[in-house]
Amino acid sequence: MVDVTQREDFSRWYIQTIKQADLMDYSPVRGCMIFKPDGYEMWEHIQEEFNKRFKEEGIRNAYFPMLIPESFFTKEKEHVEGFSPELPWVTEAAGEQLEERLALRPTSETMIGTAFSEWIQSYRDLPYEINQWANVFRWEKKTLPFLRTSEFLWQEGHTAHATAEEAQARTKRMLEVYKEVVEGILAIPVIDGEKTPSERFAGAVRTYCIEAMMKDGKAVQAGTSHYLGQKFAKAFDIRFLNENNEHVYCETTSWGVSTRLIGSLIMVHGDDQGLVLPPTVAAKQVVIVPVGPWKKKPEILEEIRRVESKLKAQGIRVLVDDTDNSPGFKFNEWEVRGVPLRLEFGPRDLQAGHMMAKWRDQEDKEAVALENIEEYILEGMPAMNKRLLEKAREVFKANAYTHIDTLDQLKAHIEEKRAANEVAGWALVGWDGTDESEAKIKEETGFTIRNIPFNPPVKKEVDIVSGKPAKETVWIARAY
Numbered sequence: 001m002v003d004v005t006q007r008e009d010f011s012r013w014y015i016q017t018i019k020q021a022d023l024m025d026y027s028p029v030r031g032c033m034i035f036k037p038d039g040y041e042m043w044e045h046i047q048e049e050f051n052k053r054f055k056e057e058g059i060r061n062a063y064f065p066m067l068i069p070e071s072f073f074t075k076e077k078e079h080v081e082g083f084s085p086e087l088p089w090v091t092e093a094a095g096e097q098l099e100e101r102l103a104l105r106p107t108s109e110t111m112i113g114t115a116f117s118e119w120i121q122s123y124r125d126l127p128y129e130i131n132q133w134a135n136v137f138r139w140e141k142k143t144l145p146f147l148r149t150s151e152f153l154w155q156e157g158h159t160a161h162a163t164a165e166e167a168q169a170r171t172k173r174m175l176e177v178y179k180e181v182v183e184g185i186l187a188i189p190v191i192d193g194e195k196t197p198s199e200r201f202a203g204a205v206r207t208y209c210i211e212a213m214m215k216d217g218k219a220v221q222a223g224t225s226h227y228l229g230q231k232f233a234k235a236f237d238i239r240f241l242n243e244n245n246e247h248v249y250c251e252t253t254s255w256g257v258s259t260r261l262i263g264s265l266i267m268v269h270g271d272d273q274g275l276v277l278p279p280t281v282a283a284k285q286v287v288i289v290p291v292g293p294w295k296k297k298p299e300i301l302e303e304i305r306r307v308e309s310k311l312k313a314q315g316i317r318v319l320v321d322d323t324d325n326s327p328g329f330k331f332n333e334w335e336v337r338g339v340p341l342r343l344e345f346g347p348r349d350l351q352a353g354h355m356m357a358k359w360r361d362q363e364d365k366e367a368v369a370l371e372n373i374e375e376y377i378l379e380g381m382p383a384m385n386k387r388l389l390e391k392a393r394e395v396f397k398a399n400a401y402t403h404i405d406t407l408d409q410l411k412a413h414i415e416e417k418r419a420a421n422e423v424a425g426w427a428l429v430g431w432d433g434t435d436e437s438e439a440k441i442k443e444e445t446g447f448t449i450r451n452i453p454f455n456p457p458v459k460k461e462v463d464i465v466s467g468k469p470a471k472e473t474v475w476i477a478r479a480y
Contacts, residue, residue, distance in 0.1 A: 023035075035259075120240050137150060156256040175209075189213075213400070285341065288319070293347065
C-alpha cells in the first residue's frame with residue numbers, strides 16, 4: 001500500500017505508486033527517465049495493439065534519423081516558432097564545431113517532408129503512408145514521469161495524399177483508431193474533438209484530439225491527429241504529377257500518441273493500494289502464489305507448474321511466485337504492481353481440486369476448479385477491462401459539469417470544490433471563438449479549452465467570458 005492516499009495528495013500518490021511498482025527510475029539527465037522492464041513492457045503491449053491496427057490500415061513502419069538540420073526547421077515558419085523554445089541543439093562533434101546546428105527531433109515533419117519530396121513523383125505513388133516508433137525531445141521546464149518528460153517515446157504517423165478529402169479522411173480515421181485502442185484496450189474513456197486554433201499543432205490546418213479525465217479531475221491529451229493541408233508540402237516541395245500531367249502539391253497529415261498513455265493508465269485506474277492494470281497491457285496478467293505449508297507437499301508446486309504451462313500455451317502472461325516471502329507480503333507486492341489476477345494454491349486447494357482467484361479490481365476471492373482455470377481467465381480478462389472502463393466512465397460523469405455558464409460561476413465552483421477537498425473536474429461551456437475569451441479563462445481559473453467535442457451532451461448558447469452568443473461548445477479543465 002502507498003504511504004499517501006489519492007485524496008490526500010494525488011501527485012505524491014502518483015509518484016509513490018510508480019516507484020513502488022518498479023516501473024521507472026530517474027535519469028542523471030534533468031527531465032529524463034529510465035523505463036524499467038515492467039514499465040517498458042507495458043509500452044510494448046501498447047505498441048503491439050497500435051501496430052496491428054496500423055498494418056490493417058495499410059500503414060508500414062519506417063525509421064528516420066534523430067538529428068535534424070536547423071535549415072529544415074526554417075522552411076515552415078509556424079513550425080519553427082512553435083518548437084523553438086523546446087529544442088535541444090547539437091553544435092559540436094568530434095571536437096569540432098558543426099557548420100550547421102542539429103536539433104534533437106521534437107517531431108519529424110521536416111525530416112519526413114524532405115524524404116517525401118524525393119520519394120513521391122506521381123499520383124501512382126499516393127497515398128504514401130508510414131509510421132515511426134521513436135524517441136523525441138522537448139526540453140520541458142516542469143516534468144512528471146510518463147506524462148511530461150524532456151525525452152519520451154511515441155509513434156508518429158505521416159501520410160501524403162492526392163486530395164484534401166483523402167487527407168482529412170485519414171486524419172479523422174486515425175483519431176478513431178486512437179479512440180478504439182485507448183477505450184477498448186486501455187479502458188480509458190475519452191472525449192474526441194477538435195483543438196482551438198491556439199492549441200493546434202505548430203503548422204497544422206486542423207488538429208483533432210482525444211482527451212481523458214484523470215481521477216484528480218485533470219485532463220490528459222491522450223492522442224492527436226493533424227491535417228496539415230499543403231503547408232508542409234509547399235515548404236518541402238512535396239509535389240506529384242497528377243493524371244492530367246500537372247505538377248501539384250500533396251495534402252499531408254501527421255498523428256501521434258506517446259508514453260503519456262502509461263501515466264494516464266495509472267492515474268485513471270490506480271487506487272490507494274497501488275496500480276490497477278488492464279489485463280491487455282499488464283506485463284504479468286496472472287501471478288500464482290503457493291500458500292500454506294506448500295514446501296512440505298511437492299505435488300502443490302507440481303500442480304502449479306502444470307497450470308502455469310497450460311496458461312502460457314494460451315498466450316497468458318503468468319508468473320509463479322515461489323519465493324520465501326510470506327503470502328501476505330506477496331499479496332501486497334502484486335497488488336501494488338497491479339497484476340490483474342492472483343491465484344492462490346495450497347494443501348486445502350489441492351485436496352479440493354481448485355484454486356482461489358482474486359481479481360485486482362474486486363474485493364472477494366472465488367474458488368475455480370483446476371480444469372476450468374484457462375476458460376475462467378480467458379473469459380475474465382476482457383470482463384475486467386469492461387469493468388475498468390465502466391468505472392472510469394462513472395468517474396467522468398461524476399466530475400463533468402454542464403451547468404456552468406459564466407466565469408463567476410466557474411470560479412465559485414472551483415473554490416467550493418477546493419474548500420471541500422474535492423475534484424473541480426471538467427466544465428462544458430460556451431465559447432465565442434475569440435483568443436481573448438480563451439486566454440481570459442486560463443488567466444483567471446487555470447482551466448484551458450481541451451477540445452471542441454464532436455458530440456457535446458448539450459449545446460451552450462453563450463460565451464462563458466463575454467456573454468456573447470457562443471460559436472462553439474467546449475470542454476475546459478486543468479491539464480497535465
